[in-house]
Amino acid sequence: MLDAVVVGAGPNGLTAAVELARRGFSVAVFEARDTVGGGARTEELTLPGFRHDPCSAAHPLGINSPAFRALPLERYGLEWLHAELPMAHPFTDGSAAVLSRSVAETAASFGPRDAGAYRRLVEPFLPKWDTLVRDFMSLPLTSLPRDPVTLARFGLVGLPPSTWLTSRFRDERAKTLFAGLVGHVMAPLNGFATGAIGLVFALAAHARGWPVARGGSQSISDALAAYLKDLGGEIHTDYEVKRLDDLPPARAYVFDTSPTALAKIAGFGNHYESFRYGAGVFKIDYALDGPVPWTAKEARTAGTVQIGADSTEIGNALRAASRENRAPDRPFMITVQPSVIDPTRAPAGKQVFWAYGHVPSGWTGDLTDALERQLERFAPGFRDRVLARATAGPPQLAARNANYVGGDIGTGAVSGLQILLRPKLSLSPYGTPHPAVFICSSATPPGPGVHGMSGHNAAKAVWRRLRQS
Ligand SMILES: Cc1cc2nc3c(=O)[nH]c(=O)nc-3n(C[C@H](O)[C@H](O)[C@H](O)COP(=O)(O)OP(=O)(O)OC[C@H]3O[C@@H](n4cnc5c(N)ncnc54)[C@H](O)[C@@H]3O)c2cc1C
Known part of the structure; x- marks a missing residue:
């Protein structure tokens, strides 16, 4: 049995996986797309030789992120x-x-x-x-x-x-x-x-x-993924998770998805109904x-x-x-x-x-x-x-990217109380109705941006739980 399974290889999912693997837990990541990165990727979208960032491009939050700054990402190619x-x-x-x-x-x-x-x-x-x-x-x-x-x-x-x-x-x-x-x-x-x-x-x-990021935002995701693999973590791409049963047995499941998708996958009914995009x-x-x-x-x-x-x-x-x-x-x-x-x-x-x-x-x-x-x-x-x-x-x-519901690149409106209290009013926003299921996407604090801090904060909640069980 794995210690943790992460669904989604965006910056938050990868950061959560890295933080858990660094603490000695066994981790596997499952990603719907054929490459890792989520909103931090680079592709030849127009003409040969033109390398575009379809999502994030400028990284004030990335370079200032306490989570990224504590990881050796430069060693894995991030410049x-x-x-x-x-x-x-x-x-x-x-x-x-x-x-x-x-x-x-x-x-x-x-x-x-x-x-x-x-x-x-x-x-x-x-x-x-x-x-x-x-x-x-x-x-x-x-x-x-x-x-x-x-x-x-x-x-x-x-x-x-x-x-x-x-x-x-x-x-x-x-x-x-x-x-x-x-x-x-x-x-x-x-x-x-x-x-x-x-x-x-x-x-x-x-x-x-x-x-x-030199070479494009993909190099942020690639650095996280390479570090994760060095720590013994596994990454499975082309693997869209539709039900919890699609995943191998694990002590904890961490979702880098929208709350709506998580509710559907994990059978949480209308738990996140009040969440606004x-x-x-x-x-x-x-x-x-x-x-x-x-x-x-x-x-x-x-x-x-x-x-x-x-x-x-x-x-x-x-x-x-x-x-x-x-x-x-x-x-x-x-x-x-x-x-x-x-x-x-x-x-x-x-x-x-x-x-x-x-x-x-x-x-x-x-x-x-x-x-x-x-x-x-x-x-x-x-x-x-x-x-x-x-x-x-x-x-x-x-x-x-299923996280961008209606084209909302923040995975949830950043307005009203939802700026701070996301995905719902709770003392443990990374927890869910199921004690072994967690959420780590930008639908959780501190919100959108390529900074990995939602993944970092969620990983803390997960390892506290893994230590107890
Ligand atoms: C056009 C655009 C411009 C942006 N500009 C910037 C910018 O300049 N700077 C910045 O810091 N941020 C920017 N952002 C925002 C930033 O990209 C996101 O806030 C960030 O990527 C969120 O990270 P995440 O890990 O929470 O989710 P994501 O990066 O969205 O990753 C989620 C991953 O989960 C996967 N997934 C979802 N559902 C499933 C499932 N059921 N099974 C398996 N895998 C699943 C997705 O395929 C995806 O890979 C931009 C976003 C967009 C779209």
Whole structure:
């Protein structure tokens, strides 16, 4: 009998498996797709030699993850690559606000009236970042906070809506960049704890940057999988689990799946009925015949570029997709340009380019034209650079990965109390109605992103249980 079986080889499933194997437990992973990776993968989606990331591309949470930092992933081929600027947010006048590793450079890009306010916002947290991120990503507390005072101060600033936080800025530049940061998890700007979302992304940039993985995001998953195999773990691909009976006997079962899928597989009835899924995304992977012709020079050297003319436009786009059930006319976009730093991703002189905007859950339309009209506002001539594009709306995303229900790339809305309390109100969110069955996907705290912390926290719950039995 195995000690643990993990269903799903996404970053959280693989991290949970590694953490258990490192502690001497026997582990096997079962993955529906023919390769490991879930939302951290790389594929030739357009033309030969163009290596695209269909899901995650920029990794502020990955490089800052206490779980990943404790694993020897570099030894297994993971190399973080940093662009000159982690992120730029261009404006229609050809200028840009930036999120730089340097607080001073970032503050200066907001203009003289907001530079001081920005410094006062982030500087108190930066010296304590490593402890704060560990405490924050272990919420609800899987271990006692190491620095409860800083965590409480962070809560005071972050738990109110982001619009409260940005009211300390007087000009649009800082407000807009910050609204875009909140948009990375698709939350409406006036939602509970959205200030914390923006603040985490900003602090992550100052602490360690927003890198891409050399060769593509697949190298994160491949490093986790190679380490797991070295520890004696097994990985079975092309193995979709439909019932608990499909799995070998084990002392614990850990699901890197949506709560809905888990309830079906394990026969938990309506246990997760109150769990809400969020809006979807419409993703485009581009093969380009050269760099994106950004008007703003800062955008040409940034790993990530946010697109949204001002905070009102961004707020409208997020509200349209998440509250009004319609595709936005002017979508807020997140774009990543790995080729700025990684020549291995495309043939010489060519580039891969990654972009998405938000759409309602399950939306079946085509957002390509609206997204490219947005790009043309900030990079005139963009369309002329396109050699090929691969598009994926909610139905395609959900078909590729069952966790992206309705195209929701967070596996569960990151809004309201579900930001913190997911998949349901419980002191042990990784436990389920069955004492030997656990859930470790991004439907559990700390939520979406390639950081492995849900897997790490769930593994703790599993090994406590295995030690007792
Ligand atoms: C378009 C897009 C862009 C993104 N951008 C970023 C980004 O830039 N940075 C970032 O940090 N994050 C990003 N994310 C989010 C990130 O990819 C996810 O939050 C992360 O992958 C979640 O990890 P996970 O292990 O919980 O689940 P997943 O990565 O979704 O993995 C779940 C795995 O379980 C498998 N599975 C599901 N059901 C079964 C079953 N019944 N039997 C067997 N296997 C099963 C799936 O095939 C999958 O491999 C993005 C996601 C998408 C889709």
